[in-house]
Amino acid sequence: MYSNLEQIQSGSFSTVYKAWCSTLNKYVALKVIPRQKYTEAGIMNEFRIMKLLGTKHPNICSMIDYYEDENNYILVLEYCECGDMYDFLSIVKRQGSVGHPALIQLDFIKIIQQLYSALNYAHSLGIAHRDIKPENILLTKEGNIKLADWGHATLNKVSKDFNIGTDNYRAPETFGCLNGYDTAKCDTWGVGVTLFYLMFGQCPFRNAELPGLLPNSNGSAGIAAPTVGVAKCRNFQQYLMDPYGFIYRYFLEPIVCVHQGNEYTSNEGKPSLYVWQDMVNIYQIFYVCRIIIDNLAAIDPDDRSMAKSLTLFEKVWNYNDQYNSNGNLSTDESNVTDNNNSDNANNSNSAAFMKDSFNNTSMERKQIISKSS
Numbered sequence: 001m002y003s004n005l006e007q008i009q010s011g012s013f014s015t016v017y018k019a020w021c022s023t024l025n026k027y028v029a030l031k032v033i034p035r036q037k038y039t040e041a042g043i044m045n046e047f048r049i050m051k052l053l054g055t056k057h058p059n060i061c062s063m064i065d066y067y068e069d070e071n072n073y074i075l076v077l078e079y080c081e082c083g084d085m086y087d088f089l090s091i092v093k094r095q096g097s098v099g100h101p102a103l104i105q106l107d108f109i110k111i112i113q114q115l116y117s118a119l120n121y122a123h124s125l126g127i128a129h130r131d132i133k134p135e136n137i138l139l140t141k142e143g144n145i146k147l148a149d150w151g152h153a154t155l156n157k158v159s160k161d162f163n164i165g166t167d168n169y170r171a172p173e174t175f176g177c178l179n180g181y182d183t184a185k186c187d188t189w190g191v192g193v194t195l196f197y198l199m200f201g202q203c204p205f206r207n208a209e210l211p212g213l214l215p216n217s218n219g220s221a222g223i224a225a226p227t228v229g230v231a232k233c234r235n236f237q238q239y240l241m242d243p244y245g246f247i248y249r250y251f252l253e254p255i256v257c258v259h260q261g262n263e264y265t266s267n268e269g270k271p272s273l274y275v276w277q278d279m280v281n282i283y284q285i286f287y288v289c290r291i292i293i294d295n296l297a298a299i300d301p302d303d304r305s306m307a308k309s310l311t312l313f314e315k316v317w318n319y320n321d322q323y324n325s326n327g328n329l330s331t332d333e334s335n336v337t338d339n340n341n342s343d344n345a346n347n348s349n350s351a352a353f354m355k356d357s358f359n360n361t362s363m364e365r366k367q368i369i370s371k372s373s
């Protein structure tokens with residue numbers, strides 16, 4: 001029934017093949033999981049989750065069939081012609097520069113909308129993915145995405161499984177917290193870090209582990225105010241102390257400097273910006289970072305909201321029309337963010353405005369931290 005097998009990828013648990021399915025008359029992907037690499041309970045969980053997700057959602061890579069042989073469990077999945085976002089970006093971003101955008105370009109807002117739609121659907125069924133990352137976002141030849149690899153997914157709203165997911169994309173509370181973590185909120189964090197990766201070709205920190213976490217003041221799962229001085233990873237420590245300042249220095253400053261000279265940097269880690277045809281200027285990149293910090297990769301899970309961030313992202317994109325040709329804002333920027341920085345809105349120097357704005361918010365953040373510690 002399945003012929004012409006061609007290996008696509010070998011993951012940590014499985015090998016994935018492209019195969020021709022004669023009964024369906026189309027290509028499928030076979031995810032072949034050796035029995036010795038996976039427990040019976042593990043594969044049953046993945047199978048059950050895939051069954052629940054069904055085949056209806058256009059942005060979820062669905063299971064077409066399932067079978068076993070002597071040595072393997074085999075999931076038959078919809079085939080996504082353009083592979084995963086991680087591989088796609090590493091190929092495409094090499095082509096880009098300011099004058100010569102990448103040959104294949106995608107819309108960032110469309111990817112966000114489709115990712116949110118897939119996750120909202122899963123969450124509405126009580127399913128959390130728990131391993132959101134570019135490698136698990138597959139691309140079709142039409143430029144749409146399908147969320148894949150539901151091997152770490154769970155139906156538990158709160159989990160005390162502290163050994164799950166991929167370190168760079170894991171929320172702080174998933175490394176350990178007293179009352180367990182909210183599994184949907186850990187997806188929200190994963191979306192935030194993934195969006196940073198999609199823009200800058202790099203994750204901001206190796207891991208977000210914070211030993212000695214406290215429950216939230218209301219006793220809910222999660223953590224209290226950032227505990228200064230305890231993060232294992234230096235970058236994450238800096239993010240904890242001053243998220244805007246850290247993101248500005250780490251991702252934005254190199255771009256802003258070069259942007260002033262009318263050329264983005266071509267260092268490894270930055271050029272994935274060229275893949276996004278709807279990223280028109282430095283302001284947008286700045287706002288997107290801010291929305292991620294405030295609503296997705298927020299330290300306190302209670303501050304994370306996919307719905308709120310989507311509203312803000314959509315405002316940023318609708319707002320494109322109001323940028324003038326120099327990339328400066330032509331009207332009040334408070335339409336775009338909730339902050340009151342509109343005094344700076346018409347600043348003719350975009351880089352200076354952006355830096356000031358980040359510094360201002362950094363100051364507010366520092367005050368909040370010092371009050372709560």
Ligand SMILES: Nc1ncnc2c1ncn2[C@@H]1O[C@H](COP(=O)(O)OP(=O)(O)OP(=O)(O)O)[C@@H](O)[C@H]1O
Binds near residue numbers: 010013078148
């Ligand atoms: N349906 C598909 N169509 C095309 N490519 C696919 C498909 N499913 C998986 N792949 C490719 O195979 C890779 C590994 O798949 P998957 O993440 O499901 O396996 P895994 O063993 O759980 O991997 P890991 O644990 O390392 O994340 C994906 O990153 C993607 O490149």
